[in-house]
Amino acid sequence: EIVLTQSPATLSLSPGERATLSCGASQSVSTYLVWYQQKPGQAPRLLIYDASNRATGIPARFSGSGSGTDFTLTISSLEPEDFAVYYCQQRSNWPPTFGQGTKVEIK
Amino acid sequence: QVQLVQSGAEVKKPGASVKVSCKASGYTFINYYMHWVRQAPGQGLEWMGIINPSGAKTNYAQKFQGRVTMTRDTSTSTVYMEMSSLRSEDTAVYYCARDRITTFDPWGQGTLVTVSS
Numbered sequence: 001e002i003v004l005t006q007s008p009a010t011l012s013l014s015p016g017e018r019a020t021l022s023c024g025a026s027q028s029v030s031t032y033l034v035w036y037q038q039k040p041g042q043a044p045r046l047l048i049y050d051a052s053n054r055a056t057g058i059p060a061r062f063s064g065s066g067s068g069t070d071f072t073l074t075i076s077s078l079e080p081e082d083f084a085v086y087y088c089q090q091r092s093n094w095p096p097t098f099g100q101g102t103k104v105e106i107k
Numbered sequence: 108q109v110q111l112v113q114s115g116a117e118v119k120k121p122g123a124s125v126k127v128s129c130k131a132s133g134y135t136f137i138n139y140y141m142h143w144v145r146q147a148p149g150q151g152l153e154w155m156g157i158i159n160p161s162g163a164k165t166n167y168a169q170k171f172q173g174r175v176t177m178t179r180d181t182s183t184s185t186v187y188m189e190m191s192s193l194r195s196e197d198t199a200v201y202y203c204a205r206d207r208i209t210t211f212d213p214w215g216q217g218t219l220v221t222v223s224s
Contacts, residue, residue: 043202043215044214045213049210094166095154100151
């Protein structure tokens with residue numbers, strides 16, 4: 001199965017700063033890469049699908065890029081509600097797999 | 108709106124079984140597969156399996172084969188995940204999530220299953 005490695009494990013930033021999260025795949029997933037946001041005590045929420053497409057209702061400050069094995073989620077200017085854990089997930093090969101997550105915390 | 112509502116928290120003893128439900132509304136139930144994903148305390152997300160509500164065909168992660176059974180009731184638009192031979196390592200929040208070409212959207216609110224003697 002495809003292994004996804006997210007970095008860094010924790011990102012400490014202040015509101016208004018730019019966040020850059022990485023997700024690397026053990027083999028090519030083309031652009032079949034998805035990003036989710038999870039806040040404490042809540043279920044994950046779909047943010048980005050197929051590497052760069054924002055899901056319905058997701059603010060424009062969230063953007064995704066990449067293809068093959070290297071992917072990036074960028075939050076252009078952090079809002080207080082963006083401090084959460086972010087997971088990537090591949091849907092290229094069966095079974096679907098998730099990265100271990102990146103926590104974006106307030107500095 | 109599309110909504111998945113799961114059953115409440117469970118406490119089970121080691122060796123017991125648990126059955127978690129996930130009731131769907133706001134869309135045509137049989138048109139979308141449903142996944143189950145679990146999350147141990149403080150850990151990441153682990154895919155468990157998928158069920159086709161139309162024909163009831165299932166596909167389980169190898170790790171859970173033989174211990175997990177996913178079923179559905181089309182009359183109530185509900186899917187179920189039953190796990191047997193529970194052990195402490197199965198303590199986790201269990202989520203159902205609707206499939207959209209192997210993208211999970213939306214998710215149920217989660218069901219905490221605690222396995223403790």
